[in-house]
Amino acid sequence: xxxxxxxxxxxxxxxxxxxxxxxxxxxxxxxxxxxxxxxxxxxxxxxxxxxxxxxxxxxxxxxxxxxxxxxxxxxxxxxxxxxxxxxxxxxxxxxxxxxxxxxxxxxxxxxxxxxxxxxxxxxxxxxxxxxxxxxxxxxxxxxxxxxxxxxxxxxxxxxxxxxxxxxxxxxxxxxxxxxxxxxxxxxxxxxxxxxxxxxxxxxxxxxxxxxxxxxxxxxxxxxxxxxxxxxxxxxxxxxxxxxxxxxxxxxxxxxxxxxxxxxxxxxxxxxxxxxxxxxxxxxxxxxxxxxxxxxxxxxxxxxxxxxxxxxxxxxxxxxxxxxxxxxxxxxxxxxxx
Numbered sequence: 037x038x039x040x041x042x043x044x045x046x047x048x049x050x051x052x053x054x055x056x057x058x059x060x061x062x063x064x065x066x067x068x069x070x071x072x073x074x075x076x077x078x079x080x081x082x083x084x085x086x087x088x089x090x091x092x093x094x095x096x097x098x099x100x101x102x103x104x105x106x107x108x109x110x111x112x113x114x115x116x117x118x119x120x121x122x123x124x125x126x127x128x129x130x131x132x133x134x135x136x137x138x139x140x141x142x143x144x145x146x147x148x149x150x151x152x153x154x155x156x157x158x159x160x161x162x163x164x165x166x167x168x169x170x171x172x173x174x175x176x177x178x179x180x181x182x183x184x185x186x187x188x189x190x191x192x193x194x195x196x197x198x199x200x201x202x203x204x205x206x207x208x209x210x211x212x213x214x215x216x217x218x219x220x221x222x223x224x225x226x227x228x229x230x231x232x233x234x235x236x237x238x239x240x241x242x243x244x245x246x247x248x249x250x251x252x253x254x255x256x257x258x259x260x261x262x263x264x265x266x267x268x269x270x271x272x273x274x275x276x277x278x279x280x281x282x283x284x285x286x287x288x289x290x291x292x293x294x295x296x297x298x299x300x301x302x303x304x305x306x307x308x309x310x311x312x313x314x315x316x317x318x319x320x321x322x323x324x325x326x327x328x329x330x331x332x333x334x335x336x337x338x339x340x341x342x343x344x345x346x347x348x349x350x351x352x353x354x355x356x357x358x359x360x361x362x363x364x365x366x367x368x369x370x371x372x373x
Contacts (some may be wrong), residue, residue, distance in 0.1 A: 043358050044068035044113075046090040048083070048229055049097045049120055050076035063355045070358070076101075087111050092207040092354050094145055096120035097157040099313075103127040105218060108135055116357045122146055122203070122286065122337060132370040140353055141366035144202035146337035146344040150204035150254070150282050153336035157306035158195075158250050160330055161278040162188040164304075167327040186276065186303070188249070190214040196248030197265075199255035199283070200226065202237065203337075207252060207326045208234045219244050223260070236279060245272045250280065257284035267292040278328075282336035285310040294320035297329055304328030308336040 048054055053074040064070060070288055075083040083101070087093065091093060094216045095103065097120050108131050117132060117139045123336045142281070160166060164187050171178040195211045196372070197204045197220040208218050212235050219242045231238065240262075245251060251273065255261045265279075266289040279302060281288055296302050305328075307321055315322050321331060349365070357363050 038103060040118075042071055043067065043091045044071045044086075044089050045092045045094065045354060045358075046086045047072070047074045048076060048101045049094055050074075059351050060355070061198075063351075067355065067358055075082045077098070084110055087114075090114050092357060093117045093352065094354070095121075097121045099126040101124070101126070103132070105131045108132060108137065111137065116354070116363050118139065118353050118363075120325075120346050122150075123256065125284065129368040136192065137355075138214060138363045138366045140363045140365045140366045141367050142346040142349055144206070145349045146342035147202045147206045148202045149339050149342035151210055153332075154207050154252050154254075154280055154282055155210050155279045157282075157330055158190060158252070158278065160302035161280075161306055161328055162190060162193075165326055166330060170327070188276070190216050190250070192216065193249040194219060194247055195250045195252070196220065196239075196244040197236070198232075198241065198244065198251065198253045201254060202256040202363070203282075204252075205234060207254065208236050216250075220247065241269075242272065245269055246274075249274065249277055251277060252280040253283045253287055255283050257286055262286050262290060266287065267295070270296040273302050275300060277300065277302050280306045280373050282306075282308040285313075285315075291320050294324045297324060297326045303349070304330075306330040306332075309334055317349045349368040 039125060051295045053075060056072050056074060060070065060072065073086045075086050087107065090111060091113055092304060093111065093114055095117055100208050103117060105128055114137050117137060119127060119139065122141055124139060124141050127139055132139050139188065164182050168178060168182055168192045191214055194217045197207055197218065200208070200220045204220065211218055218236045219239045220236045221239060221244045225238050264287050270292055279293070285351065293305060297305055307330070312320060317323060321329065353363055354366065
């Protein structure tokens with residue numbers, strides 16, 4: 037009887053091999069001979085050689101190592117690319133599908149975290165907390181100034197969700213607790229029964245932007261979503277509206293958003309993602325001095341709880357595939373090999 041073939045897992049994310057092996061330790065008796073290779077800090081030649089013998093590839097959560105058509109050429113043994121994040125725009129998923137390589141992401145593992153960040157951001161902006169905190173700490177007493185500028189409740193407002201996937205649905209569930217009206221736009225409308233269950237109403241994008249007091253974006257970056265919100269869309273929003281983007285920076289025209297804030301087309305914005313990361317001091321939003329602009333370093337879905345869930349979901353998917361099962365959370369449609 038021939039010896040069972042060893043399996044190779046290649047990690048492109050910057051995690052030490054000892055840590056990775058500890059994560060897989062409970063499953064190793066069932067998996068047999070498994071080689072775990074961490075190549076994040078390795079010379080490119082070593083990375084490419086490791087990919088040639090990989091049965092499973094764990095993608096780079098820093099998005100620096102791109103899986104292109106040329107990289108796909110090397111991965112003849114690969115049964116799964118498991119991306120330990122929600123985003124996967126650094127992977128050529130169509131080419132992977134053509135070659136029969138499933139690509140999975142972390143699914144809804146960080147959806148509660150992003151949803152909580154989104155709710156937090158809305159409340160901070162509506163109530164002008166950044167301005168209140170800065171002025172109070174400096175010794176001022178801006179009570180009447182803030183009242184004159186306008187501070188608002190989430191209660192009774194209209195919240196527009198662009199993209200009602202896992203994260204968008206988690207946002208909707210939380211917004212309902214504030215007795216706000218929820219409208220949404222997605223390229224695929226939900227069945228009426230699901231809309232009723234979530235308490236949401238479908239509207240076209242243009243109408244959503246005109247009617248919403250809060251607009252939050254929860255979309256992947258694709259050819260269709262890149263530049264989805266530009267000057268025309270931002271100008272159509274209410275002057276008292278706020279925009280929240282924990283999704284992808286390229287979905288919004290950042291120059292136009294900076295101008296929208298500077299010229300008062302909208303009341304405020306919260307941004308966790310940028311077209312280049314880190315954005316640098318010359319980035320139009322980082323350089324903008326605005327009292328109701330919240331900027332954070334791509335942390336909405338990357339807190340400690342979310343990271344633990346993402347790692348666990350990724351490990352379970354790897355084990356499932358190496359034991360002959362079907363992967364979960366596949367974002368492309370693999371062709372038959």
